[in-house]
Amino acid sequence: MRMAELSRESGVPVPTIKYYLREGILPPGERTSPNQARYDQSHVRRLKLVKAMLDVGGLSIADVHRMVAAIEQRTPTHDLLGITQQGLPRPEGGDDSRLAAARRRAEAVIEERAWKVEPDCPAATALAGVLATFAELGQPESGPWLSRLAEAADIVAEADLDSLSGVADTEAIIERALVGTVLGDTLFAVLRRLAQQNVSAARFGGR
Amino acid sequence: MRMAELSRESGVPVPTIKYYLREGILPPGERTSPNQARYDQSHVRRLKLVKAMLDVGGLSIADVHRMVAAIEQRTPTHDLLGITQQGLPRPEGGDDSRLAAARRRAEAVIEERAWKVEPDCPAATALAGVLATFAELGQPESGPWLSRLAEAADIVAEADLDSLSGVADTEAIIERALVGTVLGDTLFAVLRRLAQQNVSAARFGGR
Numbered sequence: 457m458r459m460a461e462l463s464r465e466s467g468v469p470v471p472t473i474k475y476y477l478r479e480g481i482l483p484p485g486e487r488t489s490p491n492q493a494r495y496d497q498s499h500v501r502r503l504k505l506v507k508a509m510l511d512v513g514g515l516s517i518a519d520v521h522r523m524v525a526a527i528e529q530r531t532p533t534h535d536l537l538g539i540t541q542q543g544l545p546r547p548e549g550g551d552d553s554r555l556a557a558a559r560r561r562a563e564a565v566i567e568e569r570a571w572k573v574e575p576d577c578p579a580a581t582a583l584a585g586v587l588a589t590f591a592e593l594g595q596p597e598s599g600p601w602l603s604r605l606a607e608a609a610d611i612v613a614e615a616d617l618d619s620l621s622g623v624a625d626t627e628a629i630i631e632r633a634l635v636g637t638v639l640g641d642t643l644f645a646v647l648r649r650l651a652q653q654n655v656s657a658a659r660f661g662g663r
Numbered sequence: 664m665r666m667a668e669l670s671r672e673s674g675v676p677v678p679t680i681k682y683y684l685r686e687g688i689l690p691p692g693e694r695t696s697p698n699q700a701r702y703d704q705s706h707v708r709r710l711k712l713v714k715a716m717l718d719v720g721g722l723s724i725a726d727v728h729r730m731v732a733a734i735e736q737r738t739p740t741h742d743l744l745g746i747t748q749q750g751l752p753r754p755e756g757g758d759d760s761r762l763a764a765a766r767r768r769a770e771a772v773i774e775e776r777a778w779k780v781e782p783d784c785p786a787a788t789a790l791a792g793v794l795a796t797f798a799e800l801g802q803p804e805s806g807p808w809l810s811r812l813a814e815a816a817d818i819v820a821e822a823d824l825d826s827l828s829g830v831a832d833t834e835a836i837i838e839r840a841l842v843g844t845v846l847g848d849t850l851f852a853v854l855r856r857l858a859q860q861n862v863s864a865a866r867f868g869g870r
Contacts, residue, residue, distance in 0.1 A: 501800075501801070504799060504800055505800055508796050508799065508800055512792070512793060512796045514721060565854075566857065569857075569858070569861075571857050571858060571860070571861040572861050572864055572865070573857055573860045573861055573864075577860065579853055579856040579857045579860065580857065582853045582856075583850075583853045583854065583857065585719070586719060586846060586849055586850045586853055587850075589715050589719045589846060590842070590846060592711060592715065593708075593711055593712060593715055593838075593842055594708070595838070595839055595842050595843075597826075597850075598826055600822070600825075601822050601823070601825070601826040602850075604818055604819070604821075604822035605819055605822060605847075605850065605851055605854055606854050606858070607818065608815040608816075608818040608819045608822075608851075609815075609851065609854035609855045609857070609858040610858045610862075611811060611814065611815040611818070612811070612812055612815045612855050612858065613855055613858030613859040613861070613862045614811075614858075614862055615807070615808050615811035615812060615815075616808070616855070616859055616862075617859065617862045617863060617866060618807075618808070619804075619805055619808040631800075631802070632802055635797070635800055635802050636802075637859075639793060639796060639797060640812075640855075641848070641852045641855070642793055643790075643793045643794075643804075643809075643812065644812055644815075644816065644851065644852075644855070645848045645851075646786055646789045646790045646793055647772075647790065647812055647813050647816035648816045648819050648820055648823075648847075648848070648851070649786040649789075650773065650776075650778050650780055650786045650787065650790065650816070651776070651778060651813070651816040651817045651819065651820030651821075652820040652823055652824065652844075653778070653780045653784070653786065654776075654777075654778040654779050654780055654820070655817075655820045655821055655823075655824045656824060657779055657780075658779070659824060
């Protein structure tokens with residue numbers, strides 16, 4: 457198909473498609489003349505993926521770059537978590553003593569759940585950063601709250617990994633892992649709001 | 664304190680502070696001359712809150728506007744969930760039949776958990792939208808996966824509401840509810856990555 461049709465099928469405007477082509481986010485089409493190229497369903501698929509990551513997953517263009525590279529280099533599933541962690545916030549977390557205290561609390565959670573992770577991996581650092589931000593705002597997180605969230609995270613992670621098994625094709629696994637993680641964060645946030653509304657109505661009465 | 668000191672204490676650059684003042688995100692200081700104003704710790708506190716919401720919470724300026732309005736109007740806790748829901752994605756979700764099918768799956772989850780929520784509330788609509796996006800990408804979410812995420816959301820929501828009890832001051836409750844929800848989404852995403860790494864290492868072996 458021509459670019460105009462690609463735009464119609466994917467719902468992505470032509471100037472945006474051209475930008476993605478320049479940036480290498482969309483692979484080039486098959487050239488049919490010096491000024492024209494032909495695109496196929498793989499291009500439609502890629503554009504829909506990029507659109508969903510940006511609109512629903514809330515990723516930046518830089519994150520999308522990394523994701524596309526992971527798909528094209530057929531990064532092994534095991535290493536994908538590293539890529540989806542690139543999108544994690546790297547908060548400054550205020551002064552050093554606050555960050556050091558937050559790092560100790562992060563380590564305590566990891567130990568409590570017996571999570572086998574490197575203590576200085578990006579996710580552990582991000583955890584310390586988020587906890588430092590709570591402290592910075594004068595609202596230190598409560599220990600029991602954090603423990604229950606970590607417990608729920610274990611349930612979710614088991615379910616996440618289960619949902620990857622049974623997918624055969626490498627590219628499909630990679631796409632599914634990325635989509636599942638990125639959209640999965642949004643999905644969980646939405647479910648959490650629904651559950652909060654339910655608990656809130658039960659406790660405070662309500663609309 | 665003067666604006667230069669406010670900038671140092673909060674870590675927010677002067678031009679950004681001026682922008683927040685113009686936008687009403689930061690309340691004006693006490694005027695001491697036609698060109699000068701004095702600021703206090705409440706301004707430092709507000710700036711840190713806004714910075715955290717943007718940097719760590721991933722909110723847009725429009726979301727921050729709504730949050731600040733909620734704090735200043737002392738919105739009752741019960742209605743706060745409505746505000747934090749404004750930040751939810753409103754995906755288009757492709758064609759209508761896909762969205763209708765996603766809406767039925769969303770209703771089934773709500774029914775399964777016996778959540779007492781309005782079927783057309785923003786969170787329920789957002790849930791249908793996210794599910795429609797999965798389908799749009801050719802990766803329909805699996806029923807068991809969704810059920811387990813919803814189960815975990817219940818654990819998290821109970822913990823969230825518990826952490827609000829015992830806070831006395833209205834403005835403090837509002838701030839805590841907002842911070843807890845917005846930063847709480849980031850916190851959970853980070854915990855989920857850690858748990859995933861742990862489960863992934865146990866199943867596939869690895870780093």
